[in-house]
Amino acid sequence: MDRKQCCVKLSVQPSRGLMDEKFIVLVQNALPGSQLTIRALHQCEDGHSWEAFGHYTADTTGTINVSEDPSIRGTYSGVEQMGLLWSLRPIPGSKPGLRMRKKNIQTPMEVTISVYQGHQTEGFADLVPLSGVVVERWYMAPGVRRIPVTEGGLTAALFLPLGPGPFPGLLDLYGLGGELVEYRAALLASHGFASMAIDYLTSKFTIETGKMVDRQYFETAYRVLQQHPQVCKSRIAMIGLSFGTSITLKMAIYSEIIKLSAAVCISGTHVQPVDGSVEEILRFPYKNVGKTRFSEKDEVICRDLMLPIPTDPSLKADVGRLQCPLLLLVGEDDQNWPTQESALNIKEMMAQAGNSHLLTVLSYPNAGHLIEPPYTPHTRSSNFRPAGMPEKVMCLWGGQTVEHSRAQEDAWKKILVFLRENLYGDRNPTLFSHL
Amino acid sequence: MRGFRFIRGTMWSVTRPLLQECTLTCYRLLSAMTQAVPPILSVTPSRALVDEKFQVLVENLPPGCPVTLCSLHRSEDKDDWEAYGHYVSDHRGVVSVSEDLSFGGTYTGKEPMGLLWSMRPVPGSRKGLRLRKINVCTPMLVNISVHSGHEGFRDRTPLASALAERWYMAPGVKRIDINKQGVQGTLYIPPGPGPFPALLDMWGGGAGLLEYRSALLASRGYVSFSLDYLWSEYLSADVEFKYFETAFNIIRNHSQVIPDRVGILGSSLGSMVAFDLTAYSTIIKPRCIVCISSNHYHPPGTTLKAGFKILSKHFHKAHFDENNHMSWRSFALDLIADPSNNVEVGRINCPMLLVNGCDDQNWPTVETAEEVARLLREGGKEHLLSRLAYPGAGHLIEPPFSPHFRATKFIILNSKEKVILLWGGHTKAHSDAQEDSWRKILSFLQLHLYHSPSVKANL
Numbered sequence: 001m002d003r004k005q006c007c008v009k010l011s012v013q014p015s016r017g018l019m020d021e022k023f024i025v026l027v028q029n030a031l032p033g034s035q036l037t038i039r040a041l042h043q044c045e046d047g048h049s050w051e052a053f054g055h056y057t058a059d060t061t062g063t064i065n066v067s068e069d070p071s072i073r074g075t076y077s078g079v080e081q082m083g084l085l086w087s088l089r090p091i092p093g094s095k096p097g098l099r100m101r102k103k104n105i106q107t108p109m110e111v112t113i114s115v116y117q118g119h120q121t122e123g124f125a126d127l128v129p130l131s132g133v134v135v136e137r138w139y140m141a142p143g144v145r146r147i148p149v150t151e152g153g154l155t156a157a158l159f160l161p162l163g164p165g166p167f168p169g170l171l172d173l174y175g176l177g178g179e180l181v182e183y184r185a186a187l188l189a190s191h192g193f194a195s196m197a198i199d200y201l202t203s204k205f206t207i208e209t210g211k212m213v214d215r216q217y218f219e220t221a222y223r224v225l226q227q228h229p230q231v232c233k234s235r236i237a238m239i240g241l242s243f244g245t246s247i248t249l250k251m252a253i254y255s256e257i258i259k260l261s262a263a264v265c266i267s268g269t270h271v272q273p274v275d276g277s278v279e280e281i282l283r284f285p286y287k288n289v290g291k292t293r294f295s296e297k298d299e300v301i302c303r304d305l306m307l308p309i310p311t312d313p314s315l316k317a318d319v320g321r322l323q324c325p326l327l328l329l330v331g332e333d334d335q336n337w338p339t340q341e342s343a344l345n346i347k348e349m350m351a352q353a354g355n356s357h358l359l360t361v362l363s364y365p366n367a368g369h370l371i372e373p374p375y376t377p378h379t380r381s382s383n384f385r386p387a388g389m390p391e392k393v394m395c396l397w398g399g400q401t402v403e404h405s406r407a408q409e410d411a412w413k414k415i416l417v418f419l420r421e422n423l424y425g426d427r428n429p430t431l432f433s434h435l
Numbered sequence: 436m437r438g439f440r441f442i443r444g445t446m447w448s449v450t451r452p453l454l455q456e457c458t459l460t461c462y463r464l465l466s467a468m469t470q471a472v473p474p475i476l477s478v479t480p481s482r483a484l485v486d487e488k489f490q491v492l493v494e495n496l497p498p499g500c501p502v503t504l505c506s507l508h509r510s511e512d513k514d515d516w517e518a519y520g521h522y523v524s525d526h527r528g529v530v531s532v533s534e535d536l537s538f539g540g541t542y543t544g545k546e547p548m549g550l551l552w553s554m555r556p557v558p559g560s561r562k563g564l565r566l567r568k569i570n571v572c573t574p575m576l577v578n579i580s581v582h583s584g585h586e587g588f589r590d591r592t593p594l595a596s597a598l599a600e601r602w603y604m605a606p607g608v609k610r611i612d613i614n615k616q617g618v619q620g621t622l623y624i625p626p627g628p629g630p631f632p633a634l635l636d637m638w639g640g641g642a643g644l645l646e647y648r649s650a651l652l653a654s655r656g657y658v659s660f661s662l663d664y665l666w667s668e669y670l671s672a673d674v675e676f677k678y679f680e681t682a683f684n685i686i687r688n689h690s691q692v693i694p695d696r697v698g699i700l701g702s703s704l705g706s707m708v709a710f711d712l713t714a715y716s717t718i719i720k721p722r723c724i725v726c727i728s729s730n731h732y733h734p735p736g737t738t739l740k741a742g743f744k745i746l747s748k749h750f751h752k753a754h755f756d757e758n759n760h761m762s763w764r765s766f767a768l769d770l771i772a773d774p775s776n777n778v779e780v781g782r783i784n785c786p787m788l789l790v791n792g793c794d795d796q797n798w799p800t801v802e803t804a805e806e807v808a809r810l811l812r813e814g815g816k817e818h819l820l821s822r823l824a825y826p827g828a829g830h831l832i833e834p835p836f837s838p839h840f841r842a843t844k845f846i847i848l849n850s851k852e853k854v855i856l857l858w859g860g861h862t863k864a865h866s867d868a869q870e871d872s873w874r875k876i877l878s879f880l881q882l883h884l885y886h887s888p889s890v891k892a893n894l
Contacts, residue, residue, distance in 0.1 A: 007632065007693070007885045009656055015605045016482035029885050110606065114627070132627035134607030141481045142576070143598030163580070163596035168472060192475050232472055424472050424495050 008036075010115050010131040016108070018190055019137050019183075020374045020412055022081055025066035027115050027131075030058040037074070037116040038066065039124055040084035042109065044100050050088040050377065052076065055119040072119075076402070084113060085137070085375040086405035092122060097383035097394050100376065105186045106146060108136035137375075139183045141190035146182075149196065152220035155203035157182050158196045158228070159189030165230035167194040168237070168261070168423030171221055175242030176282070178202040178387030184239070187373055191416055193423065194231045196221060200247070200278075201387035212279040218247060219257040235423045237262040237324075239415070242337060242369065246272050246281055249317040252324060262422035263322075264415055266329040267369045269342035270317040270349075271306045299381045299396035301335045309338065309345045319346050320353025327360050327418045329411050331367030335398035339369070362414055364407035368399025374409040474502075474528075476581050476595040484654055485575070485601045485647075486835045486873055488547055491532035493581050493595070496524040503540065503588035504532060506550035507578045514564055516838065518542065518554040521585040530581075539585065542863070550579060551601075551836040552866035563844035563855045566837070571650040572610060574600035601836075603647045605654035610646075613660065618682045620662040621646045623653035624691055632696035632884035633658035633686045635679075635721075639703025639728070640665060640743070641845045641856075651834055652700070655877055657884065659700075660686050664708070669738045679712050683719040695722065696884045700876075702727035703798070703830065704739065707778065710807075714782040723786040723883035725876055728795060728830050729803045731778040732771050746770070747847065760842040760857035762796040771799060771806070781810035788821045788879045790872045792828030796859030800830070823875060825868035829860025835870040 009028040017023055030036060039053035054071030056064045067081040076083030090098045102109055114129035140146070143162030149155075157180060161167055170193045172185040178201035185197035198221050200213050226233045238260055240248035245268020251258045254274075272281040285305040293301040310316060319326070328346065330339045343361050350356040364371075370379055384395040399407075475494045483489055491504060505519040520537030522530045533547040542549035556564050568575055577600075580593035604610070607626025613619065621644065625631055634657050636649045649659035662682050669675035687694050699721045701709035706726035711733055713724050734742055752766040770776055789807060791800040804822050811817045825832075831840050845856040860868075 007696075009881070009885055010627070011656075014480040014483055014487065015654075016600070016602070017480055021480065029881075108606075112607075112626075128628050130628075132607075133605070134626045136482070136606045138482065141598075142600045143578075143596070162598050163473070163476070164592055164594070165473065190481075192477075235472060420475075424475060 008115060008130040010038075010113065010133055012113055012133050012135045015133065016136040016138065018141060019109070019139050019187055019376075022067075023135065024081070025084065025113060027056070027058065027064040028062065030062040030064065030115075030130075032058055032060045032062050034058045034062075034117075035119050036064060036130075037118065037120045038064070038071075038084065038113065039116060039120075039129075040088060040111050040113050041124070042088060042100075042111045045103055048094055048098055049091045050100060051091050051124065052084045052087040052089065053120070053124075054080070054083055074121075082375050082409075085111070086377060086408070087401060088377040097381065097392075099370075099379045099382040101181070102139065102183050105139040105183050108138045111135045111137060139186040139190070144186065144189045146186070149221075149224060150204070151224050153203070153205045154217070154221055154224065155180060155199040155205070156196050156221060156224075157185065158194065158225070159186045160194050160228075160230060161189050161192050165194070166232040167192060167230060168235035168419075169193070169225045169228075169231040170195040170419070170423075171218070171225065171236070171238045172197045173200065173238070173240040173244030173247055175244050176201065176386040177384065184373055188239075188419075191419075193419060194225065194228065196225050212277075212282070214278050215251070215255060217278075218251050219255060222251075222255075222258045232423075235261050237264065237419060237423055239264040239266070239419075240268060241266040241371070242268060243282065245269065246317075247278065249319065250278075250281065252326075253317055253319065253321050260324045262325045262327070262419065264327045264329070264418065266371050266411070267331060267334055267337060267339050268328075269306055269337055269339060270319055270346050271309060271315060271338075271342060272317055274314050274317060295335075295381075295396050297381075297394075299335075299394045301396050303335055303338045307338050307341060309341050316345070316349070319349050320355060322350070322355055322358055325358045325360070325418070325422050327362070327415065329371055329415075330361060330363040331369055331371055331399055331404070331407060332363055332365045333367060333398040333400065333404075334369045335396040336369040360418070362411060364403065364411070366400040366403035367407035368404050369397040370399075371404075371408055371411055374412045375405070376408060378404040378408075380404075473595045474581060476579065476597045478579055478597045478599045481597065482574070482600040482602065484605060485603055485651060485837070489599060490547065491550065491579060491597075493522075493524070493530040494528065496528040496530065498524060498526045498528050500524040500528070500583070501585050502530060502594075503582045503585055504530070504537075504550060505580050505582060505588065505593070506554060507580070508554065508566075508575065510566055511569055512564075514560055514566075515557040516554040516566055517557050518550045518552075518838075519588070520546070520549055548836045548870075551577065552838060552869070553862060554838040563842060565831075565840050565843040567645060568603060568647050569645075571603040571647050574602045577601060603650040603654070608650065608653045610650070613685065615685055616681050618662070618678060618685055619666065620644065620660055620664075620682065621649065622686075622689075623649045623659045623661070625653045625656050625658065629658075629691035630693045631656060631658045631691060632698070632722075632880075633689070633692040634660070634880070634884075635683050635686055635697070635699045635701075636661050637664065637699070637701040637705030637708050639705055640739075641847075648700075648834060657880065658686065658689065658692050665739070668740060672736050672738050672741075675738045676711070676715070679708055680716055680719050683712065683716075683721070687719070697721060698723045698725070698880065698884055700725040700727070700880075702832065703730060706730050707733055708739075710778040710780050710783070713785060714778050714780055721785055723788070723879070724783075725788045725790065725879065727790045727832050727872070727876075728798060729789045729791055729800045729807065730798050731780055731803055731807065732767070732776055733778050734776050747850070756857055758842065758855075760855045762857040762859075764796050764799055764859075767797075768799040768802060771803060777806075779810075780807045781814045781816075783811070783819070784816070786819050786821070786879075786883050788823070788876065790823045790832055790876065791825070792830060792832060792860055792865065792868060793824055793826045794828060794859040794861065794864075795830045796857040797830040821879065823872055825864065825872065827861045827864025828868035829865055830858040831860070832865075832872055833869055835873045836866070837869060839865040839869075
């Protein structure tokens with residue numbers, strides 16, 4: 001053990017935070033000018049190890065402040081307060097195509113942050129760090145409750161903030177991977193929204209009957225959410241990623257029952273057979289399966305399957321009929337769906353229909369398809385099996401890590417502002433004008 | 436202070452009707468709102484160590500709206516503790532506890548952490564309560580809520596609530612029960628490879644084994660051993676002394692401890708043990724000591740229990756205040772006037788930090804610190820000493836944001852008699868002392884136990 005550098009003090013504040021909160025990583029009492037590596041290690045639920053690291057030089061007081069000092073090189077460089085999280089990647093020698101997603105959101109993600117002598121790039125497992133701390137990252141704030149929902153044949157989970165409420169509601173949909181993906185809904189509940197994560201591809205109903213759900217399933221989810229005594233009936237929004245966007249637009253525009261106060265569509269398209277069932281919408285891109293391309297690493301590029309954007313109005317959700325504000329998030333390097341082209345077309349359609357005041361487009365250069373909550377490691381490609389398909393394929397999602405991570409951080413902030421304004425915002429400004 | 440109260444009273448008679456009007460308007464608005472959406476209450480961070488600050492923010496209120504922010508905690512003994520402050524929202528409908536002023540309640544003024552340190556038992560509770568966490572593996576849960584209006588806020592259901600977790604243990608801190616070589620206690624080890632500097636941590640009498648300070652010290656990077664030393668009857672003072680030396684060596688020899696970086700932190704009776712060990716031991720050498728609510732009274736050749744018996748013979752001289760709370764301060768002052776009763780602190784050769792409250796009604800701790808200073812000065816060792824004396828602070832100087840206890844129930848060790856002991860202190864001043872002293876204690880420990888150069892009197 002190198003005694004020259006004994007008593008180096010490492011601290012991370014806060015040591016327990018929500019997934020979207022920042023932390024300050026501080027090294028103190030190092031030898032002034034010494035070269036140190038700060039590394040994060042996380043073992044995810046499937047047992048794979050992920051790491052990130054940065055190379056630093058202690059200043060004249062023997063201090064390194066990750067929020068203020070630059071990493072010279074590593075899995076991130078420059079002044080990156082949260083680089084130790086967003087640049088996490090599977091350790092060398094791991095299986096290719098991994099993606100980090102937390103299933104059990106009632107426990108925290110544990111990350112061990114350590115500081116090592118010198119500028120190390122590999123073999124960390126064989127080195128003894130100078131100091132190490134454990135950091136907990138939570139999707140659920142204290143007091144948020146998780147309530148499984150099976151009413152009306154739903155496979156869903158409702159996350160309720162603490163307090164009497166009533167709270168605005170959110171329906172949360174992920175994409176073709178299926179299963180019940182809860183982490184975003186849990187995090188949104190931690191920000192004051194009664195959020196229901198919905199499994200609509202591998203629900204109990206589908207598993208038992210072999211049939212896909214249709215519009216009524218989502219309308220049931222809406223009703224169940226609306227009828228909850230702690231949910232504000234008239235302030236319900238929907239947030240969808242990828243295929244979840246297709247459902248969100250379909251419900252927002254065409255459902256007689258679902259009346260949304262706002263919609264957030266991430267990495268999606270409006271291209272869908274307007275009169276199609278959910279199943280038909282799902283199968284629609286596969287008509288052009290021949291247009292699948294492959295990267296030089298043999299990763300599957302699906303974005304062309306829905307290009308060019310059709311001119312036929314029966315093949316596009318009629319966004320001109322939208323009556324609620326829409327926030328559209330686009331990763332310009334999305335290799336999976338034609339989100340940029342779709343966004344342009346949506347803009348045109350809404351301008352023509354006269355409702356473009358409802359539209360906000362956030363377009364991020366070099367961001368990919370999987371725009372997740374902030375500091376989630378960027379997945380440029382991963383082994384993916386769409387629900388109902390027999391095999392996994394290596395799917396190229398796109399994005400360059402640094403820009404994609406910035407996009408996630410910015411997008412999340414703006415999603416929260418958008419939801420707060422449209423769901424918590426005052427609808428009657430005149431009430432307060434005399435104060 | 437009196438002038439301030441007069442002005443406030445006059446202002447109150449003018450603003451009160453206006454406030455009532457405002458309140459009524461707000462009630463109407465708020466009740467209309469509760470059919471719609473409630474205000475948004477957030478506590479950031481929602482999970483924190485007990486010595487970390489948080490920000491309490493209320494948004495989406497009507498502008499200029501009187502509200503009350505309230506904290507509620509149910510202790511392990513099932514008592515309810517609360518604090519509250521009266522606020523008025525700004526033109527954007529926001530109340531920020533870190534930025535705004537409280538106009539009344541259990542604290543006033545700009546107090547970001549007032550909802551914690553000003554907590555007291557809810558009206559109707561048992562008397563003489565003290566809030567201490569015994570199980571430190573779980574957090575202290577504090578419910579923070581916002582209510583409409585000021586007076587009678589308790590009669591109204593909260594508009595919004597949030598839950599804050601306050602932890603003594605950082606993630607990765609390990610807790611180990613120690614029962615070794617006759618020594619009992621609990622060891623807390625920081626996460627990481629180590630080895631670490633360490634502390635022998637001792638509380639005073641009447642409390643049982645308290646582990647929370649050690650857990651917090653481990654969360655701040657020190658192996659910390661909360662020593663249980665009042666549970667047994669020792670045959671002699673020598674045997675008792677050996678117990679403490681053995682405890683110190685158990686820490687020193689631990690595989691995750693740097694042997695020459697072990698200090699002692701003692702409060703009240705624990706501070707006496709710290710002085711005693713450091714002054715007289717030939718086999719242990721603490722690198723530094725911290726004495727909170729300093730006490731150096733130890734008649735030679737007596738065990739602690741015997742010493743206590745001697746003390747109790749003076750109880751008839753104790754002063755009882757208007758609430759019948761017992762103060763030992765005045766007879767203790769007489770006792771320590773005789774130097775033969777006290778530890779010869781002039782023999783100490785390591786850096787010392789003494790932390791005391793000027794309103795300590797239990798023990799003449801400030802006078803003790805004066806005496807320590809004088810004795811060290813005589814030996815040319817005053818440079819070893821740092822003293823912190825806080826006006827308005829009492830005897831029970833705890834980690835920051837802990838509620839203040841001016842007087843609490845105490846069971847006299849020997850007779851098992853229950854009294855209410857007056858510790859002293861005035862809440863705001865005492866809480867400021869807790870916050871300031873903790874930071875300074877950590878800074879002192881960091882200097883002497885983490886930094887490379889060692890400060891020794893014989894250099």
